[in-house]
Amino acid sequence: MSHHLYDNVEPNVITEEMLLLAVDEQGPKGQAGRIAREEGIHFKDVKQLGLDYRNVWKIENLWQFTSLTRLQLDNNKIEKIEGLECLVNLIWLDLSFNKIEVIEGLNKLVKLEDLSFYHNCISKIENMDHQKKLQFLSVGHNNVDQLESIVYLRRLSKLEALCLEGNPVEQIKDYKLFVAAYLPKLVYLNYKLLDSETRRLASVEYQYIIEEMNEDERTLRKKRTREQKEEVVLQKHKEAFVEYLNGSFLFDSMFAEDTEGRKLLQLPDMAPYVENFQSKFVELCQEIFDMGLKEHQRRQEEVTAYNEGWHAAVKMNQELGAKKVFEFDKLKEQFHKEVHQIMDNQKLKIRIAQYQSDIVELHDFLMMLEKQLLEQLKDINEEFEKNITEMTASFIEFVQGITAQLRDLENFHHEKVLESATNTLERAKRNEFDEDLPKEVRMLFVDKDTIMNAVSSSHDLHLLKIDNREDSLVTRANKWCAGLITQVHREEKSRNRNRVSEIHQYVQHLRAAAIKRIMLEE
Structure with missing residues (x-):
């Protein structure tokens, strides 16, 4: 089932009532559930939350869920990624089957390991520099049409599984070899194991380009490390109020x-x-x-x-x-x-x-x-x-x-x-x-x-x-x-x-x- 079934239904906002209902539905059952309801539901203690199939068009009112590690927002009408800044402990996020066009609003979610944009309207993979722990990413059935999006993913060093099925980029010749060459740590592509023969062919086909890119990235890392050290030193000088007085x-x-x-x-x-x-x-x-x-x-x-x-x-x-x-x-x-x-x-x-x-x-x-x-x-x-x-x-x-x-x-x-x-x-x-x-x-x-x-x-x-x-x-x-x-x-x-x-x-x-x-x- 997808969100398209809801096209004729009035869109919803995430209200306090909706959140209470969702937490109650997904909370402990029986005696434990009764005790939890009597003592009151504290959003700050909730670890998992499912808001799928709610016809939601805007993400909001989630600021109290600071302990949340798993959030389902799939099968809604969401057009923009927003309102997630306070969910700093989020590990798993499902935004599949929505109407999202741009990847954004994820800067604070540095603990994310599993992220799904399956079935959206995204044309470019971007704005994910802070997701250093990401292991699984699904951008299947979107509008990604440029190989640059794959090159961008090189910065996600922990990425093991990637889904790109159903995107125009799949039609590019030797696309699979390109993915294997540019993402050498990737284990699964479109839920299938990247076999050793594909990896071998990729390393031969793109050997010189990848070697040059690796060298460029090493140089860039060295430059960033040097700049960071210089920034630390400069900050110390600023704290002493004497920055730029050691020289001419x-x-x-x-x-x-x-x-x-x-x-x-x-x-x-x-x-x-x-x-x-x-x-x-x-x-x-x-x-x-x-x-x-x-x-x-x-x-x-x-x-x-x-x-x-x-x-x-x-x-x-x-x-x-x-x-x-x-x-x-x-x-x-x-x-x-x-x-x-x-x-x-x-x-x-x-x-x-x-x-x-x-x-x-x-x-x-x-x-x-x-x-x-x-x-x-x-x-x-x-x-x-x-x-x-x-x-x-x-x-x-x-x-x-x-x-x-x-x-x-x-x-x-x-x-x-x-x-x-x-x-x-x-x-x-x-x-x-x-x-x-x-x-x-x-x-x-x-x-x-x-x-x-x-x-x-x-x-x-x-x-x-x-x-x-x-x-x-x-x-x-x-x-x-x-x-x-x-x-x-x-x-x-x-x-x-x-x-x-x-x-x-x-x-x-x-x-x-x-x-x-x-x-x-x-």
């Missing part, structure tokens, strides 16, 4: 957009100054970079030490609380035992009052412990805040000192450019232009205003680049420090609130249990 990046950036400034470097006698300028500039940037990594390490060590101190204090406090609760449990057992035996009403009242007093004492002790922990953590937090603030401020002060030196270097460079430009302008007036001076540089000396504007604009741009880099570093460092301190305060406030609430709820539970037991005795 900042120096180069000053001249990247400064067309006039690059021309001015060619003025007479400028070459030695420029070389010295760049060398000292890069050296100072490296100082910031080195100190940045060193200070980042110090801050990380401070955070680690803080976390260890915090957890040690909480653990010790929890152990004291647990010990008290353990001791109280003995009192509780004794109370319940005695209540059952006391026949005298007056004695019973005295015993109940004593037990209530024990509960109050427990409550007061646990609250006292929490108050002690609150004070202890306050001291730890204040010390951490002081240290991390001082570290950040000290680093910023160091950076500002170095960037002041960078500005001094730029000012000196500017003076030399100005001096050379003024001398060259004087020689130009006397028609004594240096013959080796490039034409583009000579064009700046049409009049005094043009050359002076060029010199001034270049200088302003360089200072702006230095200022912007300093501002970026200082702002980010301060923001990180403030954010970390805010997080510490917020987490401590939340911890304290939760602990107080936990104590109150526990004490209320003890009192409620005692009252219930007394009522039973009466």
Whole structure:
């Protein structure tokens, strides 16, 4: 039976009612089912769900099924793959007999092993880069007509079984050999074993193409590995706020957009100054970079030490609380035992009052412990805040000192450019232009205003680049420090609130249990 039987039926959406019915139908039967219904059905605990033959046209309302491993959506009217983002534990997905045209919306389903698009309208196999665990894929009876779709599947290294029957691509000459050659790990094609003779012929037919492709893929993998390593290193530099300060990046950036400034470097006698300028500039940037990594390490060590101190204090406090609760449990057992035996009403009242007093004492002790922990953590937090603030401020002060030196270097460079430009302008007036001076540089000396504007604009741009880099570093460092301190305060406030609430709820539970037991005795 296929979805075509439903063409004249009103399409459905996935409603809460439909989900409850499906879960109930597919849940445990008999006594176990009755108990499950009485306790309530929690969608987050459901492992398997069948929504086949429901005339569904849109996938939605499945966000609560976070534990789902198996989902049937076959034989519906679904046109678009969507609404599956939260089903991160899905292993088996059946979308066969629908009206899907594009493979999409699967990025979060990284655990998928079995996937069926049998009988849909798909013309291209794509957007499955995240399905690294996929072992079985059915795209039978779709519109796949290009061999590129098979090449695409090479990235699915675990793929063992592939169904492509009933697609136009089957009509291409030697299609089966192409599949065997390009997917050497494939075991089954269209539910049949790929025999050794087919594999042999495929390896002969496509030997050189496959060897070249394998080499290209190896090169690409090496490139990606290198890029990933570089990205990890760069991320560390960013966390230290000093990315691209280990080299001539900042120096180069000053001249990247400064067309006039690059021309001015060619003025007479400028070459030695420029070389010295760049060398000292890069050296100072490296100082910031080195100190940045060193200070980042110090801050990380401070955070680690803080976390260890915090957890040690909480653990010790929890152990004291647990010990008290353990001791109280003995009192509780004794109370319940005695209540059952006391026949005298007056004695019973005295015993109940004593037990209530024990509960109050427990409550007061646990609250006292929490108050002690609150004070202890306050001291730890204040010390951490002081240290991390001082570290950040000290680093910023160091950076500002170095960037002041960078500005001094730029000012000196500017003076030399100005001096050379003024001398060259004087020689130009006397028609004594240096013959080796490039034409583009000579064009700046049409009049005094043009050359002076060029010199001034270049200088302003360089200072702006230095200022912007300093501002970026200082702002980010301060923001990180403030954010970390805010997080510490917020987490401590939340911890304290939760602990107080936990104590109150526990004490209320003890009192409620005692009252219930007394009522039973009466």
